[in-house]
Amino acid sequence: MKAPYERGKEVLTKEAKAILSVMERLDEQFNRAVDIIYQCSGRVVFTGMGKSGLICKKIASTFSSVGTPSLFLHPADSLHGDLGMLQKGDVICIVSNSGETEEIITMLPWIKRMDIPVIVITGNINSTIARFGDVVLNVQVEEACPYNIIPTSSTTVTLALGDAIAVSLMDKKNFRVDDFAFLHPGGTIGRKLLLKVEDLMHTGEAFPGVYHDKTMKDVILEITSKRLGVTAVINRNGELIGVITDGDLRRALEKYENLLNRKAEDVMTLNPKVISRDTLAAYALKRMEEFSITSLFVVEGEDRKKPIGIIHIHDLLRAKIV
Numbered sequence: 001m002k003a004p005y006e007r008g009k010e011v012l013t014k015e016a017k018a019i020l021s022v023m024e025r026l027d028e029q030f031n032r033a034v035d036i037i038y039q040c041s042g043r044v045v046f047t048g049m050g051k052s053g054l055i056c057k058k059i060a061s062t063f064s065s066v067g068t069p070s071l072f073l074h075p076a077d078s079l080h081g082d083l084g085m086l087q088k089g090d091v092i093c094i095v096s097n098s099g100e101t102e103e104i105i106t107m108l109p110w111i112k113r114m115d116i117p118v119i120v121i122t123g124n125i126n127s128t129i130a131r132f133g134d135v136v137l138n139v140q141v142e143e144a145c146p147y148n149i150i151p152t153s154s155t156t157v158t159l160a161l162g163d164a165i166a167v168s169l170m171d172k173k174n175f176r177v178d179d180f181a182f183l184h185p186g187g188t189i190g191r192k193l194l195l196k197v198e199d200l201m202h203t204g205e206a207f208p209g210v211y212h213d214k215t216m217k218d219v220i221l222e223i224t225s226k227r228l229g230v231t232a233v234i235n236r237n238g239e240l241i242g243v244i245t246d247g248d249l250r251r252a253l254e255k256y257e258n259l260l261n262r263k264a265e266d267v268m269t270l271n272p273k274v275i276s277r278d279t280l281a282a283y284a285l286k287r288m289e290e291f292s293i294t295s296l297f298v299v300e301g302e303d304r305k306k307p308i309g310i311i312h313i314h315d316l317l318r319a320k321i322v
């Protein structure tokens with residue numbers, strides 16, 4: 001008996017080889033499938049029984065998330081009223097490894113009557129279902145199980161083929177990351193792609209800032225009241241020239257005996273890190289990690305010296321960007 005990790009490696013190797021074998025067989029049939037779906041004025045309806053049906057659901061979900069409206073139709077339910085889900089302008093994509101799934105074969109005459117284009121993904125290109133297809137994509141592979149029976153490699157390659165079609169459609173539709181973000185307003189993906197610095201930054205009365213000639217007493221009061229552990233130092237022209245953090249205060253206490261009488265410009269750190277208001281919040285997090293800091297000042301103007309806000313790592317944590 002093989003060790004589990006040895007069997008695991010064998011399965012992964014077989015499935016990887018199966019994907020490569022299907023890749024080598026891609027031809028004009030794949031192009032036709034992409035074109036048919038691209039020209040579809042309705043929805044792409046996926047149907048399959050058992051494990052093929054589960055794969056269909058995932059592919060349909062991927063299609064919808066990248067701008068191609070899709071849904072799953074259960075073959076058995078279709079024979080009891082759910083065929084009404086199909087409409088003119090749709091495309092149906094049938095997944096059947098054997099190509100002889102009884103419930104799907106029963107559906108085929110009704111599908112043809114509606115004059116709906118049929119794309120078949122099957123491991124048997126000479127099957128009954130394949131003969132009904134306008135396009136047939138061949139996913140015939142050796143299963144990764146020891147008996148070449150249990151759906152393993154066949155479901156893996158079908159899933160990968162669905163991804164290949166989805167990404168090809170993205171290219172044809174010029175589907176951009178902004179389009180993806182629009183369709184994913186919830187969850188981590190949506191937050192990372194939609195939220196910008198200006199959506200989270202502190203402005204107005206919440207912005208911590210002092211003039212360069214203010215005393216350190218004023219600085220401490222500003223840092224304490226705004227509760228961000230930092231304050232901007234601004235000159236009388238309204239330009240950002242420095243920053244004072246809690247860490248700067250601790251170091252200044254060791255350096256100066258009369259710290260409260262010192263000016264902000266005596267203690268500030270020059271050249272604070274800045275960011276633009278229209279930058280993605282996720283990029284702000286990347287900048288903070290890059291420089292090992294907890295906040296960035298938001299600036300505008302041609303010289304990027306006018307401070308209009310501040311974004312803190314806690315804001316990113318609350319927005320679940322992290």
